[in-house]
Amino acid sequence: MIPAAFEYYAPTTVAEAAKLLAKHGDDAKLLAGGHSLIPLMKLRLAQPKAVIDLRGVSELSYIKEASGGLSIGATTTYYQITSSRAVAKAAPVLAEAAGMVADVQVRNMGTIGGSLSHADPAGDLPAVVLALNASISTATSAGKGRTVPIDSWFVGLLTTSIKPGEIVTGVSIPALAHMTGTAYEKFANKASRYAIVGVAAVITLDTSGACKDVRIGVTGAGPHAVRAAKTEAALKGKKLDEATIQKAAGAAADGIDCLSDVHASAEYRTHLTKVCAMRAIQKAASRAK
Numbered sequence: 001m002i003p004a005a006f007e008y009y010a011p012t013t014v015a016e017a018a019k020l021l022a023k024h025g026d027d028a029k030l031l032a033g034g035h036s037l038i039p040l041m042k043l044r045l046a047q048p049k050a051v052i053d054l055r056g057v058s059e060l061s062y063i064k065e066a067s068g069g070l071s072i073g074a075t076t077t078y079y080q081i082t083s084s085r086a087v088a089k090a091a092p093v094l095a096e097a098a099g100m101v102a103d104v105q106v107r108n109m110g111t112i113g114g115s116l117s118h119a120d121p122a123g124d125l126p127a128v129v130l131a132l133n134a135s136i137s138t139a140t141s142a143g144k145g146r147t148v149p150i151d152s153w154f155v156g157l158l159t160t161s162i163k164p165g166e167i168v169t170g171v172s173i174p175a176l177a178h179m180t181g182t183a184y185e186k187f188a189n190k191a192s193r194y195a196i197v198g199v200a201a202v203i204t205l206d207t208s209g210a211c212k213d214v215r216i217g218v219t220g221a222g223p224h225a226v227r228a229a230k231t232e233a234a235l236k237g238k239k240l241d242e243a244t245i246q247k248a249a250g251a252a253a254d255g256i257d258c259l260s261d262v263h264a265s266a267e268y269r270t271h272l273t274k275v276c277a278m279r280a281i282q283k284a285a286s287r288a289k
Contacts, residue, residue, distance in 0.1 A: 003041035007050045014059060014169060017052055018141040022165050024050040030167065031055070032075055032114035035106055060113070060169060063087060068175030070094075074113025074168045079104075081112060091173050093182035093200055093284075097128045100186060102193045113168045116153070119160050119224055121259065122194035126154060126225030128184055130217030131200035134173045138166040145169065157223040177213065180204040181288030185280040186220070187272045189263055195220035196264050197272035199228070199252065201280040203235070205288045211235045216281070221273045222256040230254045231277055240285045245278060252277035 011017040021028055029048035031037055032055070040046035054060060054075055062073040063084050070090045072081070081087050082099040101107055101124055115125045116136060129150050136153055139145040145166070153160050162168065176182070186198030197220040204213040214235045216228040234248035253273040258266040 001042045003038075004044055004047040006041075006048055008053065009050060010053045010056050012056050012058070014057055014139050014167065015141070017054060017057055018139055018165070018167055020050070020052050021167060022141040024052075025164065028052055030117075032117075033077070033106075033110040034114075035102075035110050036114065036118045036120065054113075054167075065090065066172065070171075070173040072112055072171045072173070074117075074170055075111045076113075078107035078110050078112070082107065090175065091132055091182070093184050093202065094125070094128050094132065094173070096182075097124045097184040097186075097198075097200065100124060100184070100188070100193065112171055116171065117160065117162065117168050119154055119158055120194070121157060121223055121225070122189070122196070122220045123225070124184070124186065124195055124198055124219065127195075127198050127200040127217035127219035129171065129173070130154075130225055130227055131182070131202040131215045132173050133202075133215060134171050136168060137170045137172065138162065139169045140165045140167070147172070151227070154224040154226070159224070176202070177204045179206070179212075179288050181284040181286065183280045183283035183287065185276040185283065187276060197221050197269055197276050199273065199276040199280045201277070201284040203240075203281065203284040203288055205240075205285070208239075209289075210237060210239050211285075212237075216252065216277060218252060218256065218273060218277070221253060221258050221269045223259065226256060228252040228254075228273075228277060231281075235281065240281070245281050245285070249274050249278035249281060 027049040060075040186195040200217040206212040230251035258269040260266040
């Protein structure tokens with residue numbers, strides 16, 4: 001349980017961190033909260049020659065209101081998110097989900113940027129940012145940062161669309177429309193509190209009470225977080241009565257290659273996805289009224 005030897009760097013600006021990353025390339029790893037990287041290093045599943053610690057980069061830790069939505073820095077912790085009045089107002093489902101992550105020690109250290117960069121298939125926030133239609137900002141030493149729509153971010157197991165030399169700098173969340181309700185439901189691993197399955201729902205109703213817009217994010221079920229497209233299609237334009245919600249939730253796992261492991265079989269994850277989707281939709285719809 002001892003990591004291989006490495007050089008440690010503690011930059012204080014994004015520009016300095018980006019230069020170090022460009023210099024060391026594939027031999028470097030970025031450290032944010034450390035809850036994913038450090039265990040991998042101790043097991044020697046990861047053996048970076050350089051570790052670039054972002055915790056001293058103060059410009060990456062912030063929560064700002066932006067045009068009714070939010071701008072959140074990459075090293076903002078789960079605790080800061082769940083205790084923020086701005087988040088509770090503009091994106092309550094994000095505060096709700098952040099408060100369900102692991103335990104208080106992890107929430108005090110773990111970061112939103114670390115979570116979305118690592119893209120753990122059982123992480124909570126990936127489903128939530130998908131439902132919120134967020135975007136990810138990056139920076140490079142050459143000044144060629146990007147803004148990546150969240151629908152293009154998660155591409156595989158522990159894999160995102162980030163490019164070599166890029167550092168995640170922040171997450172932008174658009175303002176919620178009028179009459180929008182949000183919810184996050186998960187079935188958690190009792191020991192780690194990781195999501196065996198988690199479903200986030202963001203639902204907007206029209207004046208008649210029908211579903212005007214909807215985004216459903218699913219985590220834990222498959223290799224990476226995805227949207228439940230068939231469920232969304234089954235809800236849009238419909239009055240959200242019990243029969244409609246139940247039928248739509250029944251399609252939540254469609255298209256997902258559900259995982260099977262020591263925690264749950266693929267069949268059980270399929271069942272959990274439907275149950276969590278139904279509960280999240282019901283709760284989000286009730287909150288939109």
